[in-house]
Amino acid sequence: MASALSERLSRLVKTMRGQARITEANVQDMLREVRMALLEADVALPVVRDFIARVKERALGTEVVGSLSPGQALVGIVQKELAATMGEGVADINLATQPPAIILMAGLQGAGKTTTTAKLAKHLIEKRKKKVLTVSADVYRPAAIEQLRTVTKQAGAEWFPSTGDQKPRDIALAALDYAKKHFFDVLLVDTAGRLAIDEALMAEISDLHATLDPIETLFVVDAMQGQDAINTAKAFKEALPLTGIVLTKLDGDSRGGAALSVRQITGAPIKFAGVSEKIDGLEVFDADRHAGRVLG
Numbered sequence: 571m572a573s574a575l576s577e578r579l580s581r582l583v584k585t586m587r588g589q590a591r592i593t594e595a596n597v598q599d600m601l602r603e604v605r606m607a608l609l610e611a612d613v614a615l616p617v618v619r620d621f622i623a624r625v626k627e628r629a630l631g632t633e634v635v636g637s638l639s640p641g642q643a644l645v646g647i648v649q650k651e652l653a654a655t656m657g658e659g660v661a662d663i664n665l666a667t668q669p670p671a672i673i674l675m676a677g678l679q680g681a682g683k684t685t686t687t688a689k690l691a692k693h694l695i696e697k698r699k700k701k702v703l704t705v706s707a708d709v710y711r712p713a714a715i716e717q718l719r720t721v722t723k724q725a726g727a728e729w730f731p732s733t734g735d736q737k738p739r740d741i742a743l744a745a746l747d748y749a750k751k752h753f754f755d756v757l758l759v760d761t762a763g764r765l766a767i768d769e770a771l772m773a774e775i776s777d778l779h780a781t782l783d784p785i786e787t788l789f790v791v792d793a794m795q796g797q798d799a800i801n802t803a804k805a806f807k808e809a810l811p812l813t814g815i816v817l818t819k820l821d822g823d824s825r826g827g828a829a830l831s832v833r834q835i836t837g838a839p840i841k842f843a844g845v846s847e848k849i850d851g852l853e854v855f856d857a858d859r860h861a862g863r864v865l866g
């Protein structure tokens with residue numbers, strides 16, 4: 571990244587040396603650099619605007635103390651605000667319910683839902699010692715059902731069969747019934763995706779949500795979608811009470827801006843990051859570390 575935020579800011583810190591206070595005048599240059607860097611990191615424009623407004627408000631109210639220059643103080647404020655927006659700390663999957671804990675996977679086709687379903691199954695088996703069942707409610711693409719079967723096997727979880735002539739709701743209820751009878755701790759429900767948002771898909775997944783009342787509704791989104799991620803995020807947030815985000819394909823995205831956008835638009839915590847195509851390519855999302863990455 572040629573002009574990372576930290577680089578831009580450290581250049582400014584130098585030019586601001588000798589100035590004792592953060593003022594309306596000198597904060598402007600700084601904020602311009604922050605704005606440019608965030609846009610280059612592919613953060614969506616409305617999200618950048620909000621962010622800048624918050625940093626400015628904080629900065630103007632800040633007394634610069636000790637040996638810090640106003641530039642250095644501002645860098646600190648930007649870093650803190652980035653980490654706070656990204657969601658401080660680490661948010662794991664919530665399983666605190668009568669088993670089976672149901673996890674509904676939502677997102678566009680190609681976002682990485684099926685892959686992530688299997689990765690999550692593996693994570694829950696290995697890290698949380700859970701007995702996990704997966705099922706696909708994607709009745710439009712028989713290949714997607716087969717794909718889930720294959721990756722579920724790799725994950726060491728059990729797969730519940732479904733077919734293209736069933737209704738998604740019936741599939742989900744049959745899987746839930748099976749999960750209860752066989753004492754599964756977790757039921758992961760993979761859903762159909764479309765290449766773009768459409769009403770029928772949203773109505774279908776809302777209905778699945780109402781039927782299953784899942785403890786987690788995870789929005790799976792491709793980090794490489796950049797600016798477009800916010801429109802997808804808005805549509806899914808309106809249709810479903812999202813409890814978390816999985817940001818996939820972070821390995822292919824050097825900018826990291828989608829995290830900030832999606833987090834801000836949905837208000838839901840980013841719980842996991844997909845970092846490879848492989849079954850073990852899932853990491854618990856670390857907001858502080860990611861904030862550092864966006865800073866560059």
Ligand code: GDP
Nearest residue numbers: 679680681682683684685818819844845846847
């Ligand atoms: P779905 O249509 O949402 O179910 O998406 P898939 O799970 O089929 O994934 C679409 C493509 O993205 C596949 O080729 C996956 O291997 C790939 N993919 C998913 N997650 C990641 C990730 O975190 N990193 C990389 N590099 N590829 C991923």
